[in-house]
Amino acid sequence: KTAWNPNLNGQALAVAASPDGSRIYVGGEFTTVGGVSRSRIAALDPNTGVLITSFNARADGPVKALAATATTVYVGGLFTGVNGVSRARMAALRASDGGLITGFAPVFTGNIASPRVNAIVLSPTADRVVIGGNFVTLNGSDRPGYGLGMLNAVTGASLPLQANDVVRNAGKDSAILSLSTDGTNFYGTGYIYGTGGN
Numbered sequence: 477k478t479a480w481n482p483n484l485n486g487q488a489l490a491v492a493a494s495p496d497g498s499r500i501y502v503g504g505e506f507t508t509v510g511g512v513s514r515s516r517i518a519a520l521d522p523n524t525g526v527l528i529t530s531f532n533a534r535a536d537g538p539v540k541a542l543a544a545t546a547t548t549v550y551v552g553g554l555f556t557g558v559n560g561v562s563r564a565r566m567a568a569l570r571a572s573d574g575g576l577i578t579g580f581a582p583v584f585t586g587n588i589a590s591p592r593v594n595a596i597v598l599s600p601t602a603d604r605v606v607i608g609g610n611f612v613t614l615n616g617s618d619r620p621g622y623g624l625g626m627l628n629a630v631t632g633a634s635l636p637l638q639a640n641d642v643v644r645n646a647g648k649d650s651a652i653l654s655l656s657t658d659g660t661n662f663y664g665t666g667y668i669y670g671t672g673g674n
Contacts, residue, residue, distance in 0.1 A: 482525040484502070485507060486506035488504040489538060490542040491542065493544065494546065495545060495546050500521075500522045501549055503551060504516060515535060515536070516536075516537070517533050517534070517539050517569075518531070519531035531574040533558065535558050537553060540593065541594055541595050541596040545629075547570070552595070552607060553592060553593060554592045555567075559574070559576045565611065567580070580629075582607075584613070585616075591609065591611035594651060594652060603630075604626055604627065606627075606655055606657075608651070609651055610647060612647055615633065617634060620637040621640065623650065623666065624664070649668065653667065
């Protein structure tokens with residue numbers, strides 16, 4: 477569509493559609509969309525690319541990953557706050573207006589200055605959220621954690637993840653970069669330098 481031009485003033489790093497296809501969520505490093513202030517996350521009309529102004533969320537750092545249900549938008553990246561509230565690396569937002577869902581607050585740490593979330597996928601029933609990045613611990617543990625984790629979609633609490641026994645990509649020299657799902661399994665890509673990891 478040649479007329480589809482949201483006109484971001486910075487790069488987009490993540491895109492996700494709402495389940496009904498009525499919205500396209502975009503995240504990245506931009507601070508305006510079509511000349512309107514929008515800090516690193518926005519919702520767009522899928523037919524015109526025009527900003528949906530009722531969704532008004534803001535992150536204080538780059539948004540690198542998005543996943544959406546009909547009611548919730550999960551956001552990951554390098555930010556430390558969302559909508560003026562401390563929320564490091566990941567947050568859940570109301571799809572209706574972009575408001576912060578305060579009960580969802582996973583905690584990320586690492587042996588690096590900037591742990592980040594690079595990828596998010598949802599289970600078919602949207603009750604679990606699988607995330608990837610370079611974080612070392614997730615909610616205080618490296619299992620699940622160490623670059624890969626699974627969370628309760630409502631509370632952000634960690635859930636068991638057998639893949640953590642094998643996939644260990646975290647820290648300053650490794651990370652999980654992307655995740656996808658076919659509805660039964662999830663798949664990921666990652667990298668590691670210098671230690672022959674998985």
